[in-house]
Amino acid sequence: MSEDMNVKSQFVFLVILLLLSLFLLGFISGHEQTRIGQAAYQNKGKVIARGALLYDANCKSCHGIKGEGVGQLGPALNDKQFFQTRITEVGWSGTLENYIRATIDHGRLIGTRSFYAGNGSNAVMAAWNLDYGGPLRPDQIADLTAFVLNWEANAMGRVAFENLEVEDLFAQAESSGEGRRVFTQNCLQCHSFHDLKSEGSGPDLSSIKEVAATRVPGQDAESYIKDSVLVPDRLVVEGYEHGKNGLGCGAVLSEKDLQTVAEFVLN
Amino acid sequence: MRMFKQPEEFYDIGGDIRPAAAKKGFFSHIRPRWCQPEAIAFSNTYYLGFLCVFFLLLEFVTGVLLMVYYAPTPAEAYQSVILLETEVPFGSLMRELHRLGGECMVAVVVLHMLRVFVTDSYGGKYSLTWLSGVGLLLCTLFLAFSGYLLPWDQLAFWAVTIGTSMAEKIPLIGDTLTVILRGGAEFGQNGLLRFYLLHIVWLPAVLFILLGIHYYRVTRVNSLSLPPGKSAVKPKVRFFPTVFLSEINLSLALLLVLVMISYAGYQAPLENHADPTHTPLHTQAPWFFLWLQGTLKFGSTFLFGICLPASLLLLLFVLPMFAGKERKHIFKRPVHLVLTVIFIVYLVVATMLGTAKYGVSLHPVVALVQKFLPEEMDGPFQYAAFSSLQQGVYQSNKKIDFNSLDPQFASLVKQLFAATADLKEENSLAQAESILIVEDWQEEIKRLSLRIHFQTANNGEMKTEEAVSYVYQKDPSASSKTGSGRE
Numbered sequence A: 001m002s003e004d005m006n007v008k009s010q011f012v013f014l015v016i017l018l019l020l021s022l023f024l025l026g027f028i029s030g031h032e033q034t035r036i037g038q039a040a041y042q043n044k045g046k047v048i049a050r051g052a053l054l055y056d057a058n059c060k061s062c063h064g065i066k067g068e069g070v071g072q073l074g075p076a077l078n079d080k081q082f083f084q085t086r087i088t089e090v091g092w093s094g095t096l097e098n099y100i101r102a103t104i105d106h107g108r109l110i111g112t113r114s115f116y117a118g119n120g121s122n123a124v125m126a127a128w129n130l131d132y133g134g135p136l137r138p139d140q141i142a143d144l145t146a147f148v149l150n151w152e153a154n155a156m157g158r159v160a161f162e163n164l165e166v167e168d169l170f171a172q173a174e175s176s177g178e179g180r181r182v183f184t185q186n187c188l189q190c191h192s193f194h195d196l197k198s199e200g201s202g203p204d205l206s207s208i209k210e211v212a213a214t215r216v217p218g219q220d221a222e223s224y225i226k227d228s229v230l231v232p233d234r235l236v237v238e239g240y241e242h243g244k245n246g247l248g249c250g251a252v253l254s255e256k257d258l259q260t261v262a263e264f265v266l267n
Numbered sequence B: 001m002r003m004f005k006q007p008e009e010f011y012d013i014g015g016d017i018r019p020a021a022a023k024k025g026f027f028s029h030i031r032p033r034w035c036q037p038e039a040i041a042f043s044n045t046y047y048l049g050f051l052c053v054f055f056l057l058l059e060f061v062t063g064v065l066l067m068v069y070y071a072p073t074p075a076e077a078y079q080s081v082i083l084l085e086t087e088v089p090f091g092s093l094m095r096e097l098h099r100l101g102g103e104c105m106v107a108v109v110v111l112h113m114l115r116v117f118v119t120d121s122y123g124g125k126y127s128l129t130w131l132s133g134v135g136l137l138l139c140t141l142f143l144a145f146s147g148y149l150l151p152w153d154q155l156a157f158w159a160v161t162i163g164t165s166m167a168e169k170i171p172l173i174g175d176t177l178t179v180i181l182r183g184g185a186e187f188g189q190n191g192l193l194r195f196y197l198l199h200i201v202w203l204p205a206v207l208f209i210l211l212g213i214h215y216y217r218v219t220r221v222n223s224l225s226l227p228p229g230k231s232a233v234k235p236k237v238r239f240f241p242t243v244f245l246s247e248i249n250l251s252l253a254l255l256l257v258l259v260m261i262s263y264a265g266y267q268a269p270l271e272n273h274a275d276p277t278h279t280p281l282h283t284q285a286p287w288f289f290l291w292l293q294g295t296l297k298f299g300s301t302f303l304f305g306i307c308l309p310a311s312l313l314l315l316l317f318v319l320p321m322f323a324g325k326e327r328k329h330i331f332k333r334p335v336h337l338v339l340t341v342i343f344i345v346y347l348v349v350a351t352m353l354g355t356a357k358y359g360v361s362l363h364p365v366v367a368l369v370q371k372f373l374p375e376e377m378d379g380p381f382q383y384a385a386f387s388s389l390q391q392g393v394y395q396s397n398k399k400i401d402f403n404s405l406d407p408q409f410a411s412l413v414k415q416l417f418a419a420t421a422d423l424k425e426e427n428s429l430a431q432a433e434s435i436l437i438v439e440d441w442q443e444e445i446k447r448l449s450l451r452i453h454f455q456t457a458n459n460g461e462m463k464t465e466e467a468v469s470y471v472y473q474k475d476p477s478a479s480s481k482t483g484s485g486r487e
Helices: A003-058 A080-084 A096-106 A138-149 A176-186 A208-215 A221-230 A255-266 B026-030 B048-069 B077-086 B091-118 B124-149 B154-169 B174-182 B189-221 B239-264 B287-298 B301-322 B334-354 B364-372 B407-426
Strands: B010-013 B016-019 B392-395 B431-442 B445-455 B462-472
Touching (some): A003 B445, A003 B462, B124 B287, B407 B431
Antiparallel strands (some): B431 B445, B445 B462
């Protein structure tokens, strides 16, 4: 093939390629908005899923595994009142998202609700942002915020899930060794329990098994023990009122340790 | 009739006849007016030099566009990549083309050097061309390495952290050099900015200078080398429009293919945000550096991670000194042929050794948990349809009515149970049981917990390995749209 013929065929090829390029550009342009929408949607899901893992690792011991709140430790977040009236209640001028983010960033030095002031202490929530001495990066706090906000549909009753009982499967096998350790580290300062003798002013718990189930009508023994740790003001045994023999229970336990110690003192 | 008339005025430099107009313009000057058909035939060059330039230009154009959105700070870098993917029209395409183009560029630069070596085009008058080519290879590899850090995800952070840790092993200056590279004891704001500036300013600047020398040597001084044993023939082919048009066509065709590959499913990887406090279970170098990761398994990091690559580099630089007076194809140079084969075998074996398969082996139970619920990227359950993940407890030692489950989910659970049975058999465990719990957690979020109970010997301690993961709805068309969380 002569050079001129070659050039002519190259021109034809160029025209075909340009037409193909135009077609491909049109095709991609037509789908780009859909792709962006899908990518943004998936990214939001990914952000919430990452936030869920962070919540699981850092927040559930105070706010409950499903945001239901834990006694006097932390308020419920999966809660209608939280989504409807919380920012008005505290006079927050920004959005709920800003409020959650700011709270996680800075913590709460002074409680806004006395019930959550926590055993005579005003320091109710630590700062979580790395900049303020916490363990989380700003992007992680954004993930956590997205996860907390995603409870809205549940809190407002728009979706409801069937509860799956998995506690028995996932509870660590209770051993007296583990229960003894948790008791010694967290309770022995105030309470005696059989051979574990305390010099503290709290009641001796050696016979708690016999009385726990009957202290509060309608409440079982395990629930009573947990409540006594989490909401110590709810029922104070006569002779142990605050100010007389010291403060209420000051132990701050993880969910797992609370379960372990409850089983330990009851078994 | 000829379509393009020859210019009337010419001048002669070193036997290369050029139009007088070439004196006036840089590009007219640097490009040859004529090419030998044999010198540009695909069977002789495989267009590898052209491909290097094509991918370089692709990287340049897509890189400049990515720079518009990229923010080189640890707090913003990852988010700016997310922004590209989720808000910028064609942002994802640009990122994928940049990544794909970068990988192709490394491959074609290496292949181009191999072709030049095979055709004995590195000695004598080709020496400077070869040396500038070695410099271009180095620039390409450092560009790939520095660019790898920029997304600031776990993959990038740890691969580059481990890569730079090799420098620690250099006697006397190792620690200082590592601190200079990372901008501190570990990568942070300073290190990211250093790598960013290397990637967008210093390395491209050096590369374009070297490319200018290389290109000038190839087109002006060496007059596009002919293969060994071939001599110049007539008629020559005009550069413009014949060669120029074919190069434009080839570029356009390649671009179309790359766009189609990107659109067909190629994804530039992006793991979770970089976390200096959490080392991932597997850290793997990009495929073009796996040979180096594999080489480290042969022995000391200093010997195999520093000395060996440095020796190879030195060998490339001094290679022109060992070139014969007469150019010969590699099949007529048995020593070179054997060395080349040994080198290629070494690259392949070292690359294989660098893969995760030959990496630090995980405990088999951990490996099983990671297979189904990996801590980075998505696992099989994340790829399954969200609606197929039915809430419930699934235990390998209890009977399950698989017919009541979605076939896709049932298949995954069966795979998990089969893997648990294999785990027990292959590792001679006394007991192994897997429990998978799927819970509806939030709107469009499900929680997956996988727990493996195992006992290594009868009457031994019962041990447990557990992982938790959250799965999200990926299909917006299947969204329940009851809440405002995802909107």
